[in-house]
Amino acid sequence: MRFFRYFWSPRLLPGPSCAAWLLLGGLLLLLAGQVRASHIVGGELELTHTTGTSYTLTLNLYFDAVAGTPDLIMGTVTASIFDKASNNRMQDVALPITSNALVSYTNPLCARPSLSTRKLVYSKEITLPTATYDGPQGYYVAVEQCCRNASIANIVNPANAAEAFYLEFPAVTRNGQPFFDSTPRLFPALSEYSCLNEPFYFDFGGADADGDSLAYDLVTPLNGHASINSPRPTASPAPYAPISWNAGLGATNPLPGTPTLRIERRTGRLSARPTSLGLFVFGVRCSQFRRGEKIGETRRDFQLMVLACPPNARPAVAVLPGTTGPVRYQPGRDTLRLGPGGNRCVRVRFSDPDLNSRLTLSVRAVNFTGPLPTFATASAGTVHAVGQPDTLSSTLCFPECADTKGKVFLLDVMVADDGCSLPKRDTVRVAFISVPAPSGPPTVATTAPVGRPLVVRVGDVVSFDVQATAPFNQSVQLELTGQGFAPADLGATLTPASPGNPLQARFRWPVDCRVLAGDSVRVFQLTAVTAPCGVRQTATVNVAVVVRYANTAPVLRPAAPLPPPPAPGEPPLVRLPLGATYSLDFIGTDVNGDNLSLTAGSENFTLAEAGMRFTARNGAGSATGTFVWDVSCGAVNLHRPLDVTFQLLDGTCRPLPQRQTIRFEVETPASPALKLYNIITPNGDQQNDEFRLPELPVDFCDNRFARIQVFSRWGQPVFESSDRDFRWAGGGQAGTYYYLATYTDGRHFKGWLEVKP
Template sequence: MPFRFRLLSSSWAATLLFFCGCLLLASPARATHIVGGEMELVHGTGESYTLILNLYFDAYNGSPSALDADLTASIFDKTNNNRMMNVVLPLTSNTFVSYTNPACTKPTLSTRKLVYSKVISLPANTYTSAQGYYVAVERCCRNNSISNIVSPGDAAQTFYLEFPAVVRRGQPFFDSTPRIFPPLADYACRNELFYYDFGGTDADGDSLVYELVTPLNGHATATQPKPASATAAPYSPISWNSGLGTLNQIPGAPTLQINRATGRLTVRPSNLGLFVFGVSCSEYRRGEKIGEARRDFQLMVLNCPINTKPSMVLLPAATGQVPYRPGRDTLRLVPGGNHCVRLRFTDSDPNSRLTLSLSPVNFSGLLPNFTTATSGSVRSAGMPDTLTATLCFPECINTRGRVFLLDVVVGDDGCSLPKRDTVRVAFTSVPPPNSPPSLVTTAGPQLPLVARVGDLVTFDIAGTDPDNDPIQLEMTGRNFNPTALGATLTQGSVGTQQRGRFSWRVDCRAVGTDSLYNFQFTAATSPCTERQAVSITVPVLVRYTNRPPVLVATPALPVPTAPGQLPVVRLSLGDTYTATFAGTDADRDGLTMTAISENFALADAGMRFTAQNGTGVASGTFRWDVTCDAVNLHRPLDVTFQLVDATCRPLPQRQTVRFEVIRPNSPELKLYNIITPNGDKVNDEFHLPELPLNFCDEQFANIRIYTRWGQPVYESSNRDFSWPGQGSSSIYYYLVQYTDGRQFKGWLEVKP
């Protein structure tokens, strides 16, 4: 049974280290001192789960060779008992189980909790059986000193857990099985009431129901104590000794019982010995059972020194001697009345240490408090026979006409578990009357307040409470967040008032389709944790107007020749164009003037723009020195002049102008194809005077003349070339090239 050492000697510590080391070196052995255990399946994320086996081992009688470094769990389909997989669970934790009262420790009762666990995957396309699944671990053997089963040293254990499919009705279904806690660490005393809480928790909030069950034996044997894997169900139960069974597992009056709703175990054992018992915890979701966890455990019953239950009386009046009568009296707590009661508690046993505690029965929230010591010793040297304490109920408790029940409990430090005396106190309570706070503001009297962008809106609010309860000032907005608009409320206490200063520098965030803002201010108090509040609303109307700025150019910009076309400024190479721009704004908004082009840099085209921006006025100068740089860009020269007003909703003024360079007029292109070099000075030479004129990067490059067989006979880079022919009649071909890639081809006949 459980035992936690308070202090380890060096020799014992060395022995313990050797004991733990043997754990990993030992081969499977007959473990005759298994106390019990249970399994859990904890959902992680997605298809990931952690499978856990908690195994409890008799650390006093058990042999290190009986401890396992791992155990194998097997998962089966409940519908057909098909094996889904085997999971090797390595040992991940090895700790002692604590006693409820360490002072009751017995050297021969010590239990270890061994935790075996591993992360597994339950794929959604595999674990879909409507009946769910079960997982089992089989191990032999039980503690051979068990008193209530047949041949305990040869009896095995099957740790068993049921869980649902991970997909139900076509939807993902996630579940973590119940966690039953804590493990039993104490012993029971013969003919004394033993109680223990086996109640568990469920991470998914499912309902849990507890029942006594017969522990499972399974298929492991003393000759094969650790099977390679579990066998499929059914698992045979252990065999009870004569006269015992599922509903009478431990002899007693009453025998072992468990509360179906809470998991609380009770028994008044009549026989000495070591008794095994089983508990199941069924899991329900929306009224449907989805899983079951089983705990297999044992309880030692010993002869204990007689421990008399402590006793307690409650005296309602501060100076009275008439005790409170549970079940007949009701304390009625009213404003201005006495809210305290006296407690007198004692124990007939010598050297008893008594402790008071409170347990609400049918309510939650505020609890009474002890204004004096809640524990002490009686009937030892220098100690009194009877202790006293004062219990006071807060004035703020409000039972709202109901009768609240409170258990006042005194417990001793007896073994194995404290004995208790409980006085159940029925009471009603009415809190003191309280008036709501009041709230005033300096905003107004003309409402709504009117503001424009840039204005600073300020006013004060003040809250007062007639009962001098602490006040908190709050600011909210009707369908908007005041702090998101930059509004603030600072507050502080001045005497009995809570004063606040509202401040709002109105900016563009307040400009919208609905410019009326209703600010709500609240003075709130919380007497007896019940909120009381009063509110006032201050509307603020934000007015916003904006007139577009005016942009004027001197000289005036050209007028488009047709709707949808841009105005065009045309200049020749060497010319200069200058324009000045003036911007004004009737609202005196800040103005910014720019000149930009989307497809070229102004400087690359010989253009520049300078601006002087300001409040209400702006000016700018545009200059264009026309050079071949503008022509060589080979793209439209579109410049947008823009004037923007710095306001919440700007109304920019824009004017786009196209600038073009005037090209020189070239004669109509004529390509000649015959010459007669006969000396008559008429058409004696070949030349092309009507070729396109040179312009910026469009320059004449060369002319080449070839025979009909492709042999070059003439080449010149002079635009005014002249070729007299080769003497005899023949046909020639020529090619004219320009620097911009243009070419002109033709043929030429020479006649003598």
């Protein structure tokens, strides 16, 4: 056995089929000159659960777009639901048409004007009540229509043959519980054909929304009760008569072929090699199983057109190990060995003798899973066209990380042409052994002490270097994490200082108050990371940091003694007259050297309103401040207690503020003893001739004399003045009077007065 030395570990997939083939999934008419009623190509029913007891019932009906005329397309079809156990009719459902579209060819270059099909979709939401649809044997849906294409070659009297669309579904409740189910959705039908004496294949596998298991088999299509005289009857209950096969043909042998049409039970893959021209109908049943029990089935009728196609030669592909030279890889003899440091690419040459043939390369894994090799250069092109070569080449490269672990992996390298109806292929099976580049875990080191914690205080900056190293010159990265916390939340960073291998980085953490929100011990994890071939490998070193925190309360004291408080529990009282100026210095100190902030303020007035001001000189470990009060009416007019609080605050994580409150008052000026006069004798003897009140309280800031009012004994005002030095001689009328003196602060003085002749 020859060995070619290379190196890797892929998985290879089949290339896309050109779709120069297909089954006319319930598809089309061969001749345009058929009778007017010959238009049904095929179709199937679907029942999809939406929510609760609501379902969507759908009929997909394939219609001959060439021989059928538009007025044969029905706006509504009737579907009938029956009980399987009794054949009793449960309900008839009118399904309106919801979609009308042409079915596209997979490969438009293979289209034939005589082959065109419309997909008509009839759909409606229905309700299946649990109390009604609870029969243990389930239910079935049927739609009956006539007629099929007159040119069908494998059944008796096809122009008069009808079609019964059939679907089975389970009860919607079991053992008192809802039993939800959606029937399988089959692979869409395609407008293509098969070529005489050429392989035909089609991936017919469906999908089930509930994850049920599906099994496929070929069955005889159903004819039912419709006829050319009654083409659209309301469906009768089962059984439904099958179509009649021509002699020698049947459900498992629907068309002449070597082999005839077959379907794989588990995958739904159809295959055949037809040996006769014509249009052939066949039926496929998709049975649905849940937990090993059959719960329903879906049937679809199909038509497959077999045509005489132009000759199509098979393309050829060759694999050439090495970058130069004509040596070809020999399947079954050679094995590629792919190793680190060596060439991991091969050349691929592909060609086709046909003119204007477009070729496409693909790869497929045979006995392994994993990443596939990729084409580094063009993997498709045209040969034998004007200006085009007769042979193309490409480069196929295996991944560096492929590892066959000593086993031989098999890879198919394939080329496909664009021939109709199906592409032809050539395959080279390549055996290879791949060894990835050596790798190992990284290492990590730090200048921080390992095994004993760092002891720091709030305000310190922790800084150290970290180095990560990877073997075999691998790429390496550094990660910073914390045990139970995110380092970034505390302001810690890890900044690469120089890229490469080894990788240098600097750890930096300015320790601030955020650290006190959790444990006093913080463990930082510094991890070196490599990922050779996607496999993460790490090495970690832990750095523990213990944060110490203690705080002694600062001291606040006035520079001069304060007067005693007037009563226990009250602040010291400073009383001053109008016009005086009071000054007091404060001193703050802190043994911890914390930044100090000295302030003064009141809760119910601003210092400026009372003629007060405070100037502070703050700093680390000490602070001073000066309080000054210029005593004025501004303080008196506030009419509230003048309590000023001086506060010293230490700038640390858990401050211990110190406070001193002082109460300030303005002295009220003394007034003479108040005398209230009751009698005047305005007789001109210069003795007690006028009413006056000279001993009223003196004016004090805004607390001033407002007015004097004198009233007769009947309440009539007889005199009023805003002059505190007023004089009233009685108005010439003897008698008894009453007076009221008021001040701006609401105080008032009242009495009576007798005026005698």
